[in-house]
Amino acid sequence: MSRVMLRRLAVSALALLATLPLARAADTPFKIGYLEWSDDPRYRTERTKAQFPLQPWGRPLAGAEQAIKETSFAGAQLKLKFELDKREGADSAALAEAVKAMVAAGTHYVIVDADGPVLADLAKRSASLAVTLLNISAQDDVLRGASCSSKLLHVIPNQAMLTDALAQYLVLRRWANVLVLKGPNPADDAFAAAWTRSAKRFGLKIVDTRPFRIGLDPRERELNNLQLLTGSKDYDAVFIADADGEFARNVPYQTAKPRVVVGASGLVADAWHWSWERDGARQLNNRLIKTAGRQVTSYDWAAWMAVKSVVEAVVRAGTPDYTKSYAYLRGPDIVLDGFKGFRMGYRPWDGQLRQPMLLNTGNWAIAIAPIEGFLDPVNNLDTLGFDARETACPKAQAFGANK
Amino acid sequence: MSNRLITLALLAALPTVQAGKLYVSSEKDHLVTVFDSTSLKVLSKIKTGDKPRELVFSPDSKKLYVACGEGSRIDIIDTATDKVVGKLNVGEDPERFVFSPDGKTVWATLEEDGLVSATDVASGKRLAEVPVGEEPEGILMTPDGKTVYATSEVANTVHVIDVASKTIKANIPVGNRPRRFALTADGAQLWVSNELSGTLSIIDTRTNAVIGEIKFEPKGFRAEDITPVGILMTKDGSTAYVTMGSANHIAKVDVKARSVAGYLLTGGRPWGIALSKDEKTLYVTNGQSDDMAVIDTSSFKVTRAVPAGRVPYTVGVLE
Numbered sequence: 001m002s003r004v005m006l007r008r009l010a011v012s013a014l015a016l017l018a019t020l021p022l023a024r025a026a027d028t029p030f031k032i033g034y035l036e037w038s039d040d041p042r043y044r045t046e047r048t049k050a051q052f053p054l055q056p057w058g059r060p061l062a063g064a065e066q067a068i069k070e071t072s073f074a075g076a077q078l079k080l081k082f083e084l085d086k087r088e089g090a091d092s093a094a095l096a097e098a099v100k101a102m103v104a105a106g107t108h109y110v111i112v113d114a115d116g117p118v119l120a121d122l123a124k125r126s127a128s129l130a131v132t133l134l135n136i137s138a139q140d141d142v143l144r145g146a147s148c149s150s151k152l153l154h155v156i157p158n159q160a161m162l163t164d165a166l167a168q169y170l171v172l173r174r175w176a177n178v179l180v181l182k183g184p185n186p187a188d189d190a191f192a193a194a195w196t197r198s199a200k201r202f203g204l205k206i207v208d209t210r211p212f213r214i215g216l217d218p219r220e221r222e223l224n225n226l227q228l229l230t231g232s233k234d235y236d237a238v239f240i241a242d243a244d245g246e247f248a249r250n251v252p253y254q255t256a257k258p259r260v261v262v263g264a265s266g267l268v269a270d271a272w273h274w275s276w277e278r279d280g281a282r283q284l285n286n287r288l289i290k291t292a293g294r295q296v297t298s299y300d301w302a303a304w305m306a307v308k309s310v311v312e313a314v315v316r317a318g319t320p321d322y323t324k325s326y327a328y329l330r331g332p333d334i335v336l337d338g339f340k341g342f343r344m345g346y347r348p349w350d351g352q353l354r355q356p357m358l359l360n361t362g363n364w365a366i367a368i369a370p371i372e373g374f375l376d377p378v379n380n381l382d383t384l385g386f387d388a389r390e391t392a393c394p395k396a397q398a399f400g401a402n403k
Numbered sequence: 404m405s406n407r408l409i410t411l412a413l414l415a416a417l418p419t420v421q422a423g424k425l426y427v428s429s430e431k432d433h434l435v436t437v438f439d440s441t442s443l444k445v446l447s448k449i450k451t452g453d454k455p456r457e458l459v460f461s462p463d464s465k466k467l468y469v470a471c472g473e474g475s476r477i478d479i480i481d482t483a484t485d486k487v488v489g490k491l492n493v494g495e496d497p498e499r500f501v502f503s504p505d506g507k508t509v510w511a512t513l514e515e516d517g518l519v520s521a522t523d524v525a526s527g528k529r530l531a532e533v534p535v536g537e538e539p540e541g542i543l544m545t546p547d548g549k550t551v552y553a554t555s556e557v558a559n560t561v562h563v564i565d566v567a568s569k570t571i572k573a574n575i576p577v578g579n580r581p582r583r584f585a586l587t588a589d590g591a592q593l594w595v596s597n598e599l600s601g602t603l604s605i606i607d608t609r610t611n612a613v614i615g616e617i618k619f620e621p622k623g624f625r626a627e628d629i630t631p632v633g634i635l636m637t638k639d640g641s642t643a644y645v646t647m648g649s650a651n652h653i654a655k656v657d658v659k660a661r662s663v664a665g666y667l668l669t670g671g672r673p674w675g676i677a678l679s680k681d682e683k684t685l686y687v688t689n690g691q692s693d694d695m696a697v698i699d700t701s702s703f704k705v706t707r708a709v710p711a712g713r714v715p716y717t718v719g720v721l722e
Binding site for chain 1: 514515535536537538555556557558559560562574576578579580599600625626627
């Protein structure tokens with residue numbers, strides 16, 4: 001063990017000792033629920049090991065745990081001790097039971113790590129409960145639109161935010177003509193639809209949309225051969241609408257023409273990246289990586305941010321009372337620090353956390369969106385994703401009336 | 404000819420100004436640039452460790468201590484020769500630091516480890532390590548040397564550390580991402596800049612309670628661009644100057660009235676700020692326009708701006 005490590009250990013031991021008197025026995029526990037969908041296929045080892053861009057590289061629980069560690073001073077003032085109540089369920093019915101039990105025990109904020117369809121069903125099943133579900137891993141646009149719910153707050157960005165960030169960057173570079181390659185799954189359709197919307201919004205031209213299918217079958221070479229998929233027409237960039245990531249990783253450097261690849265590989269827009277150094281991000285990444293024991297992704301950051309959101313609302317409201325902290329959390333005064341430079345808060349119309357996007361090339365975040373020059377009349381962060389005018393959330397008007 | 408005579412006559416009429424020096428650290432070219440404070444001519448460029456940021460003079464002004472962001476280095480510059488003459492280790496990643504009034508101890512915020520450390524300057528021995536909230540930044544010691552205040556950017560807290568027992572005696576919640584401090588002349592109020600909230604929190608130092616807040620709203624800027632960081636107060640405690648970061652302005656604050664008396668455009672992302680001894684001149688380093696603005700405090704106008712290295716950070720005045 002190196003001297004530095006020994007010293008760090010000694011320092012952590014010191015830190016532990018010194019914080020003990022702060023965590024007084026009299027402090028009341030304030031529980032934040034943490035719910036995992038145990039059968040989530042995104043966390044199969046062969047997938048997390050592959051470290052696909054835009055996919056989780058492991059369960060994001062460590063992010064929430066790290067955030068809890070950072071609350072000792074914030075909670076002390078209110079004599080609260082923030083804790084996680086971690087549970088899991090095999091399907092949305094089981095998850096709904098867990099939410100019910102948590103609410104009965106006085107927990108009103110529950111962080112949920114599940115995919116879009118499971119989360120949508122869980123929100124429906126929890127409609128009558130005094131609970132806010134914080135979404136940290138479902139990026140589906142529909143959860144912020146037609147299937148929006150007053151029970152949901154979305155910490156993780158939706159796909160339209162990612163594609164808007166990429167579109168702004170392509171406009172900046174004047175790479176206006178884009179070839180789209182689209183996978184066979186409904187999630188790929190959604191990703192492509194998000195891109196189509198962004199391209200239109202920012203004046204990019206989609207020269208063609210071609211379906212791909214992963215495989216080596218020579219009879220399907222029009223679908224699986226990159227030389228054919230990216231041949232004939234000219235373009236400035238290829239957008240890969242691949243919600244899975246396995247096909248996308250093959251595309252850079254294998255296109256018929258020497259062109260950039262964006263979307264699910266190449267240049268990727270994401271909520272977070274381990275290489276981000278500005279705005280104090282280097283220190284946050286160091287802490288997250290230490291707790292998680294691996295490189296971190298947007299999902300880990302979102303779990304961290306979810307806890308931070310709840311704690312900030314409770315501390316600023318000055319009370320553990322759910323109604324009051326919820327009003328603050330959803331209100332215009334909250335200032336959330338996501339270590340991306342901008343002050344952040346939740347959109348009143350669909351519960352999405354407004355936030356900058358980081359554009360990364362795999363090992364470096366080369367730019368942050370909103371790209372300079374893209375302006376919104378109220379908040380430039382609303383140039384990413386669904387703004388107040390565009391929202392398809394039918395409950396937009398009723399938001400804030402949640403109890 | 405007559406013009407020159409008038410100039411000469413004017414010069415003769417001015418009180419003799421003690422020649423002084425300005426020291427400006429610049430992060431990206433790893434330099435401390437030394438300026439003549441009157442002519443603003445560059446006297447020398449001192450190569451330091453990587454990413455020099457915070458500058459602090461020893462209480463006798465004979466040494467200038469420079470925190471270098473990469474590694475755990477504080478370089479020591481002899482202010483007579485303007486050469487690096489030594490190093491001090493106060494712990495990993497020192498962010499900001501202060502001297503005890505007797506000059507014997509350095510108190511520093513250590514960003515990476517979430518600690519405030521105390522180090523004996525002569526021996527380099529660590530006297531204390533006080534765990535605080537994540538990413539400690541601003542640090543201030545009271546003139547009596549009894550109390551140290553430190554901000555945690557993550558915990559949104561000001562920690563009050565008792566020097567004698569080397570323990571935290573209070574934690575005060577303030578605005579978001581608290582950065583730096585100024586103490587009123589009578590020591591009764593501690594002012595804290597909150598970068599992300601765009602505000603100052605005012606703390607009563609007897610009760611350790613926040614008793615006021617000042618919000619900055621320079622015209623034409625959105626809330627997210629108003630990011631106050633640097634702050635100082637005049638000796639009589641009547642005026643505070645605050646750098647507004649992304650809003651490219653500094654603010655002049657009437658301390659008693661707790662109201663903003665004016666804003667002044669200084670350059671790209673002003674952070675560092677220092678006053679001349681006579682308080683007639685204010686120096687501001689602009690991190691995103693690579694220059695230093697010189698401000699006449701009576702007219703509250705920028706009189707000059709000079710290049711000051713790549714990403715200038717702190718300015719120190721030696722007179």
